[in-house]
Every structure is written in structure tokens, then in C-alpha cells.
Amino acid sequence: MNNQQTRPPVISVNNLKVHFPIRKGVFSNIQGCVKAVDDISFSVNKGEMFALVGESGCGKTTTAQTILGLTPKTSGTIDLAIGPWNQTPVNWNDLDKKGKKELRKHLQVVFQDPYSSLDPRMTIESILEEPLVIHDYAKKERSDRIGQMLSKVGLSSEYLHRFPHEFSGGQRQRIGIARAFITEPEVVIADEPVSALDVSIQAQIINLLQDLQKDFNLTMIFISHDLAVVRHLANRLGVMYMGKIVESGTEEQIFNSPLHPYTRLLLESIPLPGKGRSSKGQGLQDEQNSSLSAAKGCTYYPRCPKRTERCLESYPDLKDAGESHLVSCFNC
Amino acid sequence: MRLIPAPYGFIEKGEIHFNGRNLLALPEKEMRSIRGGLISLIFQDPMTSLNPVFTCGMQIQESIHTHLSVPKSTSLDMTHQILKEVGIADTERVVSSFPHQLSGGMRQRVMIAMALVCSPKLLIADEPTTALDVTVQAKILDLLHTLQQSKDMSMIMITHNLGIVGDIAHNVMVMYAGLLMEYAPVNVLFDSPQHPYTINLLETIPHLHGKKQRLNVIPGDVPTLSSIPGGCPFHPRCNRCMDRCRTSEPPIFNTANNHQVRCFLYE
Numbered sequence: 240m241n242n243q244q245t246r247p248p249v250i251s252v253n254n255l256k257v258h259f260p261i262r263k264g265v266f267s268n269i270q271g272c273v274k275a276v277d278d279i280s281f282s283v284n285k286g287e288m289f290a291l292v293g294e295s296g297c298g299k300t301t302t303a304q305t306i307l308g309l310t311p312k313t314s315g316t317i318d319l320a321i322g323p324w325n326q327t328p329v330n331w332n333d334l335d336k337k338g339k340k341e342l343r344k345h346l347q348v349v350f351q352d353p354y355s356s357l358d359p360r361m362t363i364e365s366i367l368e369e370p371l372v373i374h375d376y377a378k379k380e381r382s383d384r385i386g387q388m389l390s391k392v393g394l395s396s397e398y399l400h401r402f403p404h405e406f407s408g409g410q411r412q413r414i415g416i417a418r419a420f421i422t423e424p425e426v427v428i429a430d431e432p433v434s435a436l437d438v439s440i441q442a443q444i445i446n447l448l449q450d451l452q453k454d455f456n457l458t459m460i461f462i463s464h465d466l467a468v469v470r471h472l473a474n475r476l477g478v479m480y481m482g483k484i485v486e487s488g489t490e491e492q493i494f495n496s497p498l499h500p501y502t503r504l505l506l507e508s509i510p511l512p513g514k515g516r517s518s519k520g521q522g523l524q525d526e527q528n529s530s531l532s533a534a535k536g537c538t539y540y541p542r543c544p545k546r547t548e549r550c551l552e553s554y555p556d557l558k559d560a561g562e563s564h565l566v567s568c569f570n571c
Numbered sequence: 572m573r574l575i576p577a578p579y580g581f582i583e584k585g586e587i588h589f590n591g592r593n594l595l596a597l598p599e600k601e602m603r604s605i606r607g608g609l610i611s612l613i614f615q616d617p618m619t620s621l622n623p624v625f626t627c628g629m630q631i632q633e634s635i636h637t638h639l640s641v642p643k644s645t646s647l648d649m650t651h652q653i654l655k656e657v658g659i660a661d662t663e664r665v666v667s668s669f670p671h672q673l674s675g676g677m678r679q680r681v682m683i684a685m686a687l688v689c690s691p692k693l694l695i696a697d698e699p700t701t702a703l704d705v706t707v708q709a710k711i712l713d714l715l716h717t718l719q720q721s722k723d724m725s726m727i728m729i730t731h732n733l734g735i736v737g738d739i740a741h742n743v744m745v746m747y748a749g750l751l752m753e754y755a756p757v758n759v760l761f762d763s764p765q766h767p768y769t770i771n772l773l774e775t776i777p778h779l780h781g782k783k784q785r786l787n788v789i790p791g792d793v794p795t796l797s798s799i800p801g802g803c804p805f806h807p808r809c810n811r812c813m814d815r816c817r818t819s820e821p822p823i824f825n826t827a828n829n830h831q832v833r834c835f836l837y838e
């Protein structure tokens with residue numbers, strides 16, 4: 240506990256913006272931009288499972304890619320208190336090549352797609368060994384770690400000399416997870432880690448992620464459209480809508496007392512096994528899903544059942560509705 | 572769809588009838604006009620079925636011109652219209668974007684639009700909404716409902732999301748390792764599942780109101796198709812496995828009108 244108070248958040252994102260230019264026509268003129276991520280701030284503490292949820296295209300993957308240093312940001316800051324920098328946060332721009340390499344060792348990623356994220360020409364052994372080679376582990380330690388990691392993810396060591404195409408989707412996903420965890424990273428970002436799996440395999444992977452989190456006191460950001468999975472794994476979550484975080488809070492706050500009208504719609508739209516949805520036929524109202532819009536008001540205005548005049552005039556700041564349950568809405 | 576790649580796989584036997592015609596006996600040329608026209612397919616992975624070097628608009632228009640003789644201006648209007656229907660408001664941008672410039676869920680919706688634009692009579696959708704959030708998913712499911720009713724479209728939905736099954740299906744077939752395990756009307760399947768695999772499957776779903784206990788899992792792994800165990804393929808993972816399950820493959824038993832189960836428990 241003490242430790243937590245002195246230690247800065249592991250990831251701290253402040254006023255992050257990531258805009259992509261739109262080019263049209265033969266001369267590739269820039270015609271405005273897509274505000275994929277538009278002024279978001281959040282932080283994730285040590286040992287926390289933070290989930291990002293929200294509409295398709297709202298900027299979750301872009302946020303993750305930017306934290307990983309894979310997509311350049313337009314403005315804002317991302318401070319990472321990870322590895323050797325756990326008391327004095329750094330950001331990617333401060334680091335030289337060597338520093339970046341060191342940071343990557345502690346900040347790993349599980350990609351969504353188990354089919355295309357593993358190199359088909361490499362054996363499982365070389366796939367798992369690669370990050371260890373990059374980070375200069377000795378030969379003996381490499382094979383020890385590979386053995387341990389394989390058994391953690393429930394794969395037999397007789398698979399080591401096989402190639403990715405010989406595995407099922409669930410097995411590949413576990414290889415991807417083994418690869419992400421093999422350097423014992425402090426932080427893992429997982430983008431839809433289970434959406435490609437059938438429910439029985441999905442349950443195994445979820446249990447595995449929970450175990451790994453306990454074993455390593457892992458900090459994790461994960462992105463998922465499956466809110467039942469989110470509820471099961473997350474301590475805290477951020478709900479995104481068109482490049483902004485519209486609500487954030489603990490798993491209980493969001494699921495038991497959602498405040499933002501978008502969060503409510505999201506929770507009502509979940510189809511339940513055998514029952515279907517509670518909000519049949521009212522899915523999306525006529526949507527104006529344009530991250531292009533330059534209007535100064537609330538981006539949810541066109542779809543919002545609670546909208547008022549005021550919502551057209553300015554964008555509501557995130558405000559605390561009690562116990563760090565943040566919501567950006569004038570009317571709730 | 573007759574898309575099994577020729578030298579590696581082949582259709583050993585059987586017939587596939589569509590509107591009274593055996594698709595397996597049609598010349599390839601005729602099959603090509605059915606594919607994407609009368610029967611349409613939504614693939615699981617948009618990145619492998621969208622062409623990275625053409626804009627999304629060009630690709631949708633192309634599929635319209637393959638099946639309908641309409642002028643370019645009409646196909647462009649149709650493209651915008653169908654994109655709106657799958658929940659994309661900013662159709663101008665999506666039409667002129669290359670696939671990599673869109674989010675995962677937007678690409679998936681471009682695929683859905685492409686499959687629906689020629690009003691197919693049968694839609695085969697392979698995990699069509701895995702990359703979509705629940706509100707967009709709801710919109711797509713509503714759209715499919717509407718098309719099914721207003722255009723008389725039939726649908727084969729392949730999914731591991733049991734919530735979607737409950738939402739959209741009339742009848743459900745549960746498969747394991749290439750075999751039919753259970754077939755039943757949707758409410759029967761959820762209320763009184765019979766096959767041990769189906770029962771297990773329904774127990775492994777994380778529940779929205781559930782506490783954070785560990786999830787139930789079905790022990791073991793899905794067999795790769797080259798290593799399917801003898802007897803009933805599910806027997807190594809089955810909690811009701813009997814001796815004979817190890818040696819002989821159970822046939823399908825009719826346990827009620829329209830309810831079929833491949834399991835010796837129901838002999």
C-alpha cells in the first residue's frame with residue numbers, strides 16, 4: 240500500500256491527441272483530419288487491470304499503439320514509470336535506441352489476431368526465443384524460460400519444433416501470450432486477446448491471464464468488445480466514444496451504476512446467451528459517427544436521449560461523480 | 572461456395588442443394604455468378620479478404636458490377652447507402668480509404684456491406700461481428716433481421732458467441748471436430764441441451780453478473796483435425812465418457828421432433 244502512494248502511476252496519459260491527415264485527389268491534398276484520439280487522459284497503477292472499451296473506431300487501438308511507441312502522437316504526454324524508470328517516468332521521445340529496447344523488455348503487447356501475428360516461417364522455439372535474444376539473455380536462461388513459459392500456458396514442450404500453422408487458434412493465441420510474457424514484463428497491453436477464440440478456449444486464456452497477473456503483479460491494459468470478459472478481468476475501465484474517454488471508474492461503478500448515456504446504451508446492447516438483447520430493435524439511432532466533425536459541443540449529442548441546449552455549446556469536461564467515478568456529461 | 576483450395580482439399584462425397592439445384596454439379600462459370608450474387612459470404616478475417624491496394628469504395632463497386640449491370644453513378648450511390656446501413660456515417664471517408672486506414676471494426680463492416688449490397692438470397696456469415704462493439708453489433712443484427720424478413724434472405728451464421736445465437740438464430744447446429752454433435756431449435760438448445768459438449772459450452776461463458784471466480788473450463792484442447800481421437804471425438808474431454816465412447820463413433824439419435832444428438836447417452 241505504502242509503496243503505491245510513493246510510486247507514480249505506471250502509465251500516465253495526459254491530453255493525448257493522435258490525428259491522422261485525410262488526403263484526397265490526385266495531388267494528395269490534406270483535407271482535414273481524423274481525430275482518432277482527441278485529448279484523453281488516464282492513468283494506470285501498479286498491479287491494475289485497466290480495460291478500454293467503446294465503439295468500433297473510437298480510437299482504442301490507436302491509444303494502445305501510441306503507448307507502445309508504434310504510432311506517433313500529435314500532442315500530449317505519455318509517461319511510463321516502468322522498469323529502471325519506475326521512480327522517474329520517461330516517454331518514448333526521451334529515449335535513444337538502447338533505452339527504447341530496454342523499455343520494450345518491460346512493456347509487451349499481445350496482438351488481437353493469432354493468425355497473422357506469428358511469423359509462419361519460424362518454429363515455436365524461435366518465436367519464443369527471439370525476444371530473449373534481443374534482450375541478451377544467456378543461452379541456458381533462454382531455454383529455462385521457454386520451458387517454464389510453455390508449461391504456464393499449458394503447451395507441451397514437444398511442440399517446440401513445430402510451425403504456427405500446425406496449431407489451432409487457441410494454441411496460437413497462447414503462443415502469442417507466452418511470447419509477450421517471456422521477458423517477465425511489468426506491463427502488458429492486450430488488444431482483443433480473446434475475441435478470436437471459441438468460448439471454451441477463451442475461458443482457459445482468461446484464467447491464464449488472471450494467474451499471470453497474480454504471479455507477476457502484472458499491470459495490464461486490455462481492449463475488448465466483450466463486456467462479460469471485461470467485467471470478469473478488469474479492476475477499472477475507461478469507456479471511449481469518438482476519440483474521448485466519456486466515463487471511467489471501477490468495474491463496479493461502471494457496471495452497477497453507469498452514468499454516461501453511451502455507457503448505458505452499451506450495457507443494454509449486450510446479447511445474453513439464450514436470451515438475446517434487452518434492447519432489441521433500438522440498437523443505434525441514426526448515427527452520426529464522424530470523428531471528422533468540428534462541432535465544439537458534445538460528440539454524443541446527436542444520439543443522446545438526455546441532450547440539452549448546453550451540450551451544443553461546449554464539450555463537457557470529465558468530472559468526479561464521487562469516489563473517482565469520472566463522467567463527461569452535463570446532465571448526469 | 573466451392574472455395575476449398577483444389578490440390579489440398581477436395582469434396583469427398585455428398586450433395587449441396589440450393590433452390591433445388593446441386594451446387595456441386597454446376598459448371599464453375601455458373602457458380603461464379605451465384606457466388607456474391609445469390610449466395611454471399613462474409614469471411615472471418617477482413618484483412619485477408621479486402622485488397623490492400625484498392626480503396627474500400629472501389630471494392631464494393633466492383634462487386635456490384637460483377638453481378639448487376641448498372642452505371643457507375645448508381646453503384647456509387649448503392650455503396651454509400653449500404654455503408655450507412657451498416658452503421659458508418661462518414662461514408663465519404665470510408666469510400667476513399669484504403670483498408671489499413673480503418674479500424675478493425677470498420678473493416679469488418681466494409682466486408683458486411685460488400686456481402687449485402689447485391690441482396691443475396693442466402694448469406695453465409697463466418698464470425699461477422701467479432702471486431703464490433705455491442706452497439707454496432709446490435710445494429711448489424713437488426714439489419715440482418717430486417718433483410719431476412721423484407722428480402723426473404725436465409726442465413727447461415729457461424730459464431731462462437733452464444734449471445735448472438737440466442738439473438739438471431741431459429742435453429743442451431745453444434746459442431747465438434749467436423750461432426751454434428753447436436754441440432755435443435757434455439758430455445759430448446761438453451762433450455763435443455765443434451766450433448767455433454769453443449770452443456771459444457773454453456774457453462775464456460777463468463778457471466779455479466781458473475782463474481783470473479785475462475786471460469787469453468789472444458790479440460791483439454793480442441794483436437795487439430797489431423798489428430799482426431801478415435802471413437803467419439805469428444806471422449807477425452809467428456810465428463811460422461813463411457814467405455815464404448817473410446818472405441819466407436821456414436822450415430823445421430825433423434826431425441827425429439829427436430830432435436831438430434833450424437834451421443835450414446837441418448838440411445
Ligand SMILES: Nc1ncnc2c1ncn2[C@@H]1O[C@H](COP(=O)(O)OP(=O)(O)OP(=O)(O)O)[C@@H](O)[C@H]1O
Pocket residue numbers: 259260273274275293294295296297298299300301302530671672673674675676677702703704
Ligand atoms: N493509419 C491510419 N490512417 C488514417 N486513419 C487511421 C489510421 N489508423 C486509424 N485510423 C482511424 O482512426 C480511428 C480510430 O481507429 P482505431 O483503430 O484506434 O479504432 P478502435 O477503437 O481500435 O476500433 P475497433 O474497435 O473497430 O478496432 C478510425 O476512424 C480509423 O479509421
Ligand SMILES: [Mg+2]
Pocket residue numbers: 299300301674675676
Ligand atoms: Mg481496434
